Amino acid sequence: MTADPSLAEATVLDLEGRDVPLRALYSQGPVVLVWLRHYG
Amino acid sequence: MRGIKKEIEAAGARLVFIGNGATPFARDFKETLVPDCEVLTDPSTASYALLGARRGAWAVWSPRSWPAGLRAVRGGFRQTRTQGHAYLLGGVAILDSDGVARWTYVSRYAGDHPNPRQILAALNRAVREPAA
Numbered sequence: 001m002t003a004d005p006s007l008a009e010a011t012v013l014d015l016e017g018r019d020v021p022l023r024a025l026y027s028q029g030p031v032v033l034v035w036l037r038h039y040g
Numbered sequence: 041m042r043g044i045k046k047e048i049e050a051a052g053a054r055l056v057f058i059g060n061g062a063t064p065f066a067r068d069f070k071e072t073l074v075p076d077c078e079v080l081t082d083p084s085t086a087s088y089a090l091l092g093a094r095r096g097a098w099a100v101w102s103p104r105s106w107p108a109g110l111r112a113v114r115g116g117f118r119q120t121r122t123q124g125h126a127y128l129l130g131g132v133a134i135l136d137s138d139g140v141a142r143w144t145y146v147s148r149y150a151g152d153h154p155n156p157r158q159i160l161a162a163l164n165r166a167v168r169e170p171a172a
Contacts, residue, residue, distance in 0.1 A: 007090040008139030012082040015070065017063045020080055022087070026135040030053040030142075030166055032159060034041050035088055035130035037150060039059050039069040 041132075042074055044156045051163050053134075054078065060085050060125050085125060092146050094129045111151070132159060134166050142166035 011021045025031045041055070048055045056078045059066050066081040082088065088095075129147040132154055136142050143162035145154040 003092055003133055003141040003144045004090040005141075007087065007133065007141055008135060010082075010087040010090055012058055012080045012087055013063060013066075014080055015063055015067045022135065023139060025054065025056060026137055026139050028054070028137070030051075030134060030136050030163065032048050032053055032055045032163060033133045033135065034055070034057050035082075035091055035093060035132070036057055036059040036069075037128065037130045037147070038126070039061050039065045 041153070041156060041159075042077060044160055045077065047160055048163060051160070051167050053163055053167070056080060058082055058087060060088065060128060085128060088128060088130070091131050091133055091144065093131050094146060094148065095125070095127055097127050134159070134163055136166050136171060138171060140171045142171065 008022060008026070011019050014020050022031075022033070025033075041057075045055045057069075057074060057080070059069060059079065059081045060083060061069075061081060062083060063081055066079050070077065070079040085093075129150065129152075131144060131146040133141050133145075134143040143159075143166065145158070147153065
């Protein structure tokens with residue numbers, strides 16, 4: 001399955017609840033993103 | 041996945057976990073399980089949808105997940121209270137520095153994870169070969 005190209009524009013939250021655009025991660029170099037099923 | 045963090049970093053990349061629960065759950069996950077890793081969260085699950093993550097009770101509790109569950113229990117892992125969306129699966133993506141998804145893996149059932157060697161091979165390809 002191919003990810004939607006808009007994935008690169010997604011925004012998530014840091015541990016304080018602040019927005020973190022994925023762009024801020026990959027713009028510094030390649031990133032391996034692991035989406036968890038759950039934390040527990 | 042955490043076991044290949046050093047190799048990921050040696051390839052010039054970062055390893056980042058994204059969950060879907062509230063930020064206190066994400067903080068607890070980081071502190072107790074992956075203190076040396078970057079953890080973010082997406083309670084909206086919008087990024088999961090863009091990844092193509094599967095959702096639904098059948099996706100999570102498919103009989104295909106049972107052997108993985110047994111392996112986890114035998115390995116000493118115990119699922120505690122679900123902290124996030126109960127019927128949402130995860131996945132992995134490697135984004136290059138232009139934001140292009142160079143490799144993705146979408147879990148097909150609970151406990152379905154890519155082989156870490158697959159991830160490293162894909163990462164090394166992404167680093168070595170520019171996107172077409």
